[in-house]
Amino acid sequence: MKKVMVGNHAVSWGVKLARAEVISAYPITPQTQIVEELSEMVAGGDLPARFIKVESEHSAMAACIGASATGARTFTATSSQGLALMHELLHWAAGGRLPVVMADVNRALAPGWNIWTDQNDSLAQRDTGWIQLYCENNQEVLDTTILAFRLAEVVDLPVMLVLDAFYLSHTSEPVDVPDAALVDDFLPPREARHRLDTADPRSYGALVKPDAYMEMRLQQQQAMTAAGEAHERFVQDWSARTGRAWPALEAYRADDAELVLVTSGTITSTAREVVDSWRARGERVGLVKVKMFRPFPTAALRAMLRGKRRVAVLDRNISPGHGGIFAEEIRSALYDVPLDDRPALWGFILGLGGRDVTPETIDEIVVRTREAEGAPEREDIWVGVKV
């Protein structure tokens, strides 16, 4: 059934179809609509879940952790400062191997106070042990929400699904809402490997000495690796059921491309247009969309970019003192490609704090990358700034 809905409500519908059992959240723009809709679904009896009101995002995540530890399927949503406030507990969820699913609506961090889209909030949580999946459109948002629960529960890791503020969160698009039976078949009820049980009381999260800590981290890392493989399986499974596939990496007109743009989030859709216009002029320009940021799809990315001459990475984020975060990760992944096949890489910073990224902006990036001579002049090239 197709419905027109904003990206935030696509998340809510995904959570409803996934039959989340405990939802705890604290409102923050531009996320609020997600949990507002969910609270109404719960209050109206459409979603038989517990909705826990809390006084902060820190508590929201704490409530999710507690609920998840009892074996419940658990969801929360946040943005920007709210996600930053959760930071300590993100480690608790991941280290506790709790399959909490969270939607983060990408929003710039303050100051200056800003409610528009920017990836720094989610990327700042890179090392907390959460799987991160970035979405391009509202259909992908809904489908990814459902997949996120299955992925999380199979590998016992939390999943953050990420969508752009306003460009997705508050923009209406037609979305195909799958049948509940289809989703139920795809996503079975959670079977927790560890759960709090008063009949067999055990201590969780207590002291782990140096003789065991590393092995736990190793298992977490192995689970991340497994998550990459599981994700691919579930993408295929979902595709077989719905005809829609949202892979970890998507190559668009990139096979014979000499110049490849690498994007994430809604910039991808704009970049597709730009690629098409260059192709129409016979230029071999292509695109790689990165959906999965953690675990990082290193091998697949190497395979896609190997042998290309020029790669331009578009980062709506900045690691101050270094460069665009996607660019740095991709540059690092390409290091193992033999020099002859290793593309030159230009990292562009654009669209921070919600600044508009237009086809002209991306055109400029294509032109600058095509016409550059020799190695990139610097690691971060700022586009569309008033200097």
Next chain:
Amino acid sequence: MAEAIPAVAVSTTTTRVNLTGSWKYIRPVWRDRVAPCNAACPVGVDIEGYMNLLREGRDSEAIDLLLRENPLPAITGRVCDHPCETACNRCSLDEGVAVHAVERALGDAALARTQGEARARRNADRIAVIGSGPAGLSAAVFLTRLGYAVTILEAAPEPGGLLRLGIPPYRLPRDVLDRQIAQIRAEGVSILCNVRMGRDLAWDTLDWFDAVFVATGAHRSRPLDVQGEELPGVHAGLEYLRRANDGHAPDLGKQVVVVGGGNTAMDCARSARRQGADVLVLYRRTREEMPAIADEITEAAAEGVRFLFLAAPIEVMEQQGRLCGVAAQRMVLGSPDASGRRRPVPSDEAPFSITADAVITAIGEEVDGAHLPFALEGGAVPVDVLGRTAAPHFFAGGDMAGHERTVAHAIGAGKRAAIGIDRHLRARRGESPPPDDVAALRWGGAGNLSMSRWRQDDPVPRIDPVNEVVEWADINAAHFAPAPRLLDWIVPPGRGRSGMREVNRGLSRSEATSEAKRCLNCGVCNDCQVCMIFCPDAAITPDPSGHGFMVDLDYCKGCGLCAAECPRGAVTMTREGL
């Protein structure tokens, strides 16, 4: 190697090996205490108890529990000044529970129930009750339930005493009163009307009875002691009300001055207003000192009664033998008197006059001691807590006995006297009465007496009860969301005959249940499970009896979270038994 180490930081064995109970030096105990409403109730009703039953949907048991301590709930639910609501701990959260409205709904539901069989007489002792006001009716019902044969002798043609003569039908509809009395008769109480003691029947005739409870009230209106008081057009408050309530109100004219600030004054003012008069209440103190029920003052004002405070009449004026007004003196408040209220003293201002066609005096009622078998002291019959007088076998209570003159206090006095008489007669019969510790019978040690405690047949299962009142500081407010108090449905009074229809329509049954759910159940475990949920050692489990909790002392480490979290102060930490 990694396989031997779990993926998460979980203990490899059950934490049951760790007997955290060995750490403790205090432990929790569940002890039911007393809610402040129960302790404040002049009747001694287990208010918290019936609220809890209503919350659980056990309506019929709630009605039984109420009737057990108050045989006149349809009446008190309408006319009591509900000190329980002022004492209610919920006042500190948002607003006190509307106890009166819940009581009224239950009282009306009790009247609608099929009447039970009359109580069986279980002993040969016979008891006479003189007066069928609230004190007499109360004593008679309780004594009947205790197995006595009780006869009420009433001077008036119909029973009810002040309930009928003094309280207007728009506050207490006559059919409610009649049905309440019919229910009391159905319990086995005999009521003989038109028998005035000392006139129709000599007091020594009562020697035939094994005990006598006298509750003939205070009916003589206190005089103003001013010039002109004997003029036609000056009416004594109670006498005016008796006639007005009967439908034979005297003609008052257009302008009426009511003197006084108590409930009689309010009733007179409201009744006169219903006759179409402009009514001015003259009170020598201020609104804060008025002894009338606050609701009645509010309703009187809403009905258009005007008030002139700090003014006292010094003369009822006449013109050609007809009442034409009142001369009054401005007053100021001086130092507090014996009642604790500031004494009004005349100001320096010159007297002023108020035009009036009639004056109703309602500055208080006195006990008429002329025909009583015992002497008055300070205007009242001296009695002890159980209603005993100096005369053997004679007990007394109600408005004649010196306590606060409210319907609730009268019912409470009737209950105390019933216990006093039962105790006296059981001793005389050679039975051993329950221990003579009245404080143990009192709710919270200082409230009115509990009949269930006297009879030792309290139907409420109580966990190690202690007779101690729960204060707001004992309540964990975090567990209670604010919820507005439900308001009575007040309808505007009509004129003429419709002016007698009831003004306050109360709450519906379902609203009453909602209101009961606002009750915090202070001090009484209602199995909310908060202690169990918060116990970090999972050491608390429901008691197998279905009520209350057990604590596993092997694991309770005495942290006190259960006591701190208990929403209602029913858990305390103690060193006892360790």
